[in-house]
Amino acid sequence: MRRASREFFTARTVGEALAGFRPARRTPVETVGLADALHRVPAADVRAPAAMPGFARSTVDGYAVRAADTYGASEGLPSYVELAGAVRMGTAPTVAVSHGECVAVPTGAVLPDGADAVVMVEHTAETMPGTIEVTRPVAPGAGLVRADEDAAAGDVLVAAGRPLRAAQLGFLAAAGVTSVAVRARPRVAIVSTGDEVVPPGTATLAPGQVRDATASALAGLVRDAGGEPVAAAIVPDDRGALESALRAALADADLVVVSAGSSVGARDETAGAVAALGEIWCHGLAVKPGKPTLLADCAGVPLVGLPGNPLSALVVFGLVGVPLVWRLAGCEHPPPEPTVRARLGRDLASATGRLDVVQVAVRYGVPVPTAEPLFGPSALLSVLARADGYVIVPEPATGLDAGTELTVTLHR
Template sequence: MSGREFFTARTLAEVREGFRPARRTPAELVPLARALRRVPVAGITAPADLPGFARSTVDGFAVRAADTYGASDGLPSYLDLLGAVRMGAEPDVAVRPGGCVAMPTGGVIPAGADAVVMVEYTAETMPGTIEVTRPVAPGAGIVRADEDVARGGVLAPAGRPLRAPDLGFLAAAGVNEISAHRRPRVAIVSTGDEVVPPGTARLTAGQVRAASASALAGLVADAGGEPWIAGIVPDEPGALKGRVADVLPESDLVVVSAGSSVGARDETAGAVAAIGEVWCHGIAIKPGKPTLLAECSGVPLIGLPGNPLSALVVFGQVGVPLVWRIAGCENPPPQPGTRARLSRDLASAAGRLDVVQVAVRDGVAEPIFGPSALLSVLARADGYVIVPEPATGLDAGTEVEVTLYR
């Protein structure tokens, strides 16, 4: 393969369905305090029933439900107050027929009781006597010992990133560490004689700082990966091939920023073909058509266009799901979205998926246009709109789904 012409461009749907490298990161033990958004290797199960004891969900009185049947404001039931349950302690009193026990929310249900009457429907008419004005059914105001989860039940499934509520559920069950996929290490290699490190204080004519690498590192980190900015490769024959070969053993995914197009200086396709297998070169997406996908020694590789806007848009569509998949998550968590009306017509070409940046104000999506070399287009955007492949555009006023940036 010469690297100077595109293969037949694949659709984004074909890429997501067909480019599915087998690589997954191995398992490691992770303390619960650092487990947010980590992906469990296997389903995490409860070591015991949760909450582990029958407890009250309201402040009130533990009763036998049958003793409240027929109670009303005009004809209340009168029950003997037998004692009270203290929080965090085993009850030292039982409920007998015609009696009740004072209950705090979360307290242990005493023996003999099968319901809790809310305090709002009671009154102490005289010392030691409780008036009940509403009937309750068995189980009212009570959480069973295994109602949250039974012993052996799933607390968190395999393959789904842990969310904040999951951490609380695991903590309640006494799970202090989990077996999770290691975070994927993603090497980001920049290319081009004109590219200099971001820390370069003063640029000479023709130089640009490696801005795409920093932005790509942010996308990798947001997807649960560990970005590794692996330097800048000059436009010299063999240089990119050598650098990719160097980073492969330490990487779960390699991203080559720039060099995937078909210009005289674009070396990604040739370099990758020499050490791996190119899966496709060209995706029917705008911006980002010159994207290259490959595998090298079992490590997936993405070759991105040089223009920052194109690189970041296509990495969000292809690279981010791939980072999640390598980390053991087959269905990446969805980004937030909102519905809005287009402020103007959007033109598109049939057979190509367009990703259009938009600003959203008061329910209106205003497209933001600009050359693919400008990062300001993305920096000004609140999210993006997809114009699907079959469409030839969208009319002003069309209600669209806007995927929002976090």
């Protein structure tokens, strides 16, 4: 037990963990259709196979013209052009625009040859059959998009290493790209430990037993980060059993998470079991809640040992584990969580040199919302379940005063 306590002298800050614990492992590449590509991480830049949209087209309903024929036009002194024909949607123009002429075009239609602008129909009138009155001048390029304005052939449509958003899927579809090479979803094995821990479906608890709530919550965080949670059996507080379970999990996972496995209690065997399988990078983070966190590399597979208390475990996994899941899928910079600016509802005390993560309820009001801190033992999931988000008291601070305007990171 004394050896486990000494490991806390290797405690790192959360910033050091994010910057320094960077396993090289990446998931393999697979090809998926656009229907399955949302939030997946491209393994390579996806480039435009051809110019987009591929032809100059109108962005308004109106008349394709030569811009020079409209110069000086006004309500009091309009310009007049002859109607040479019309363009139908989805077909190539059968007429061109010459000096002093125009062609009727709907939004999205192909721009006819000779035209370099489109006058909105609102700025025109047909004064007599075949003659169009223009009451506002247009510059070359007005009312249209060029053939390569969305993208030139070979341009990067979406960059590697960034999760695909819905709009990007539409962009790829417009380019005719129907499948993408992406990183496979990281397989995250969640190993729960403890003689007192029983499956959530246990109808009646014996004295001292607790249902495994943390594993279900961790699985949700893994899915949110684009990973695939893999539940392992609950392991008793036995060094041999834990080492065997971890060895099996490491053989089939990209990341192993040990839930309730790195407290400093007398029966904690996690550090010893992990040390037998790999190299411990740190055992202790300067964060509250969540100090007894273990990070290790086991033959190229990262392992995170979380504190036993559910609130602590979930807070730490959100700070350190979620970025790891994204990194394994090739995303170096995880998409940011939603935030809101708010004023602190009461004073917050803190110890310098430690990152404090405080759960808050957000009360929306004018001019800015109020963040009301929620307190309770880290063994209580109710604190996290009631919270709308959290605020961070940085390491150098000794606390924050009520009324301080700060950023609340919202829970999804």
